[in-house]
Amino acid sequence: MFYFEDVVVGEPLETPGRTLTEADIVQYVGLTGEWEPRTTDEVAASLAETKGRVIPDLLPLCMSSGLGWRVPQPPLAVLAFMGFEWKFSLPLRIGDTIRSRSRTAAKRSMKDGGVVVEEREILNQRGEVVQSGRLTLLVAKRPRK
Template sequence: MAGPRAERRVYFEDVQMHAALETPGMTLTETHAAMFTALTGSRPADPGAIPDLIPLCLSSGLGWRVPQAPLVVLAFMGFEWRFLKPARVGDTIHSVSTTVAKRSLKDGGVVVEERRILNQHGDLVQSGRLTLLVAKRPAA
């Protein structure tokens, strides 16, 4: 059964410039690292380190744990990403996303989101920009 959040959607017209969205935190565990290793066969050289892609992936999933309705994303157009500081087992990460650009197209629009992933100390672990194609509101 879908709740009220699932019934709401954020269209291109609703996107506010410089609006920030902060996710709740998630503590990184050895299980996260083990699952990544099982899927990819890749493991960090440092046994206490978390593979770099895990915080990036989790930041997207954590976006579904906020009360705001989701964007109606038609396509993921690309991203630029920086890995700034290693995440470690036991770190609690969260992300802050801010809309930094938007450009209208015929049936949608391009939205550029700057995302920062921080640890429990407020240290910047990763950051970058995601470019999304977002739907315009359907005609009534």
């Protein structure tokens, strides 16, 4: 486990890539109920500004969290997700491959844990930033012996 004391401000972390599939959309929409026509209706999406179906906006953010489990570093001991500021820059489509790049922007110690602010970017297969923002996490301190 990676604790608050292990977090280094400015330290970068990059995940491996993952290709987005039809199954990802089906599972996400089934779980969330987000039946948005631009993601689930080929005809409606072809008439929209996006000129075809796109990946649901929050799916890449959720997947970037999962991609964090595919790095060599031990998992961060997150106690709570405190909030985020997020920007959507470019649409993603089935067949696009995403990866996540992040760095710790700040950390603040508290009694039994600490607040960690992470700046994260989600990139497509061309290296373009498609989403970006800041996540604020409450992270556990190392257990006392």
